[in-house]
Amino acid sequence: MATTSPRKSASALWKGKTKSTLQDYEDLNPTITYRHLHSHNLGVKDPLRVIALCDSDAFYAACEQVRLGIDPSVPLVVQQWDSLIAVNYPARKFGISRMDRAKEAKKRCPELMLVHVATFKEGEKEPGYWENPDSLTHKVSLDHYRRESTKIIQMFKEGLPEGEIERASIDEAFIDFTRPVRDEILKRYPHLAQVPDNAPNGKDSPLPPPPTQILWNEKTTIVPISLPPPDCAAEGSGIAETKVVQETDEGEPCTWHDVALSIAAELMAKIRDDIYSKLGYTTSAGIARNKFIAKLAASYRKPNSQSVVRNAAIPNYLRPMAFQKIRYLGGKLGKAIAEEYDVSTVGDLLTITLEEMQHKFGEESIWVYEILRGIDRSEVKEKPSVTKSMLASKNLPQPIVQTSQGHHWIRVLAAELALRLKEAREAVPALWPKSIVLHIRQGYETSRSKQAPFPFSREITVDLVASAGDKLWKDLVGAEGSRKTPFKITNVQLSFSGIESMAPGQRSIEGFFKDSHGVGPSTPSKSKRKREDSDDESTVPRNADSPRASSARGDSADTTALVASSSLYSFVCTQCHKRLTLPGGVTELEDEEIKNEAMITLRQEHDDWHFAQELSRQSSSDQPRLAIRPPSHPSKLANVNERFATGGKKRLKEKAKPDMSDKGIAKFFSKP
DNA sequence: GTGGATGAG
């Protein structure tokens, strides 16, 4: 095979090595063949792979500066209560940092502009920028920043229809330039499209020599090969201005991969320019062969800049770096490694053989081993545009001691969740959280939580969410309250989980009775079976199989109509002609009010069901991409490790696990 | 499915 597996070569190479040599980095200078260039599916093994990480400079501060139309040169910070959550670059010149209090900052720079984040307060449906937000009564909202972030991501996608985009956080995205860059290479060097007749090995012949000089984008910094950066995390460390043309750096010949990097740099610069002119945000980007290096490169020079790390520059770039700064090594695992070998830099760890590391930290250490050598095979993978959960959380400077205060905060949190879900539905139709969860933390104790199914509803109101939250609150705190145990709640979190676009026939009226009126437990099997029966039939709503369908009146704006029979709590849907009846457990109740309420709910939920189905039908024809794209996998570390552990292609076998359960790396990613 | 722990930004 022309494409040699880096994994194989790395592990084969390392038997018994005690000192790192240039050979360690053979992966960094692969031979590139016509097959490589012409192939479309090499993925992470593509030797011409080019990845960028682009992040917004002092994002929250920039959002406020843009929102308020402030001149970008004025020092500005975003505050949350008394502390700072974002400091723009002009303000940093005054020595202001995120750890400062608002008072300190103002003292350092009297002209400083302080903007408080938007907050929710009880009774308001939307967050606002109030005069005197108080942490005792308000809750911060990051909504505006989320929306601005979405705009930026959208511009990446529009500017690069061929590139894969992965939103990494609210202010960062990875971009896979491999495909657009390859297209451009073939356009600029058309002779590469044809394998020459005299090529010794056909498609597996190496490409002809690349150009000896590269015209780097003028706004791009090229990380030098020989001279390692003064500090790995040299954020804004005044590095000399770059030249318009960089010749082959220090005699290191250009490669086709360098050509690829330079094209990516042009594309990246163009998009960043666009983002600035259209949205007003400056960004910093890193461009390199994989996500890991791209991420480091992005902070090589900030703000409003971009940096390229050529493969040849990687060894010296990584060697002096404190490895605990590397993503996923910042926690317990990094600490354990540091202590085990009593070292701190990447260079220190290069002397550790793969076998040694795996013996100590398990099979999966191959991931760390390769990262240290500039290898990172994680993919740039678009994440689902909506997150699977939504959390609104509030720390209570003044602990809650009675339940009435609980209801207050739940209402505030519910308002936020309701708004966010509503907004999310603007993008993805028929979104529905399967559960609602309430977490509380008391003092030092570990937090407890309760969850419950959340009914589908077309209209997400504060009341709906708050009442669900209140029930959970009663479950959690009610016991304590009634026992008259004093409680001090220091944190409250309300969240939606299991958010998905509604699949038809999912949820009906069950939750209403069970949760609102306590009917469920007494007649659980009965009401449950009823529900399922009606669902099963609802799955084929087009079939007008109800004998009484003709009695339905079709002239209403509603899709359903009540049957005028007072003894029977049922109705026939005008759309699917299906009769829906209240569960037995409910009709046996005395309370007319509840039964009427139940009818309304039943009808509303049935309408909602049709509504959701309609929407999901539209969306599936609107966005065929979703069906065509490969399924998104959990990604990240676990899967990367999985692939390594199994040789790159096969599924993970059961047997791999016992080995590392004991002292393996695995335990550092979970609880001890 | 639930509930807790951990980590990143």
Next chain:
DNA sequence: CGCTCATCCAC
């Protein structure tokens, strides 16, 4: 610091 989000795992 305070807040949001994701993943993993034991139960």
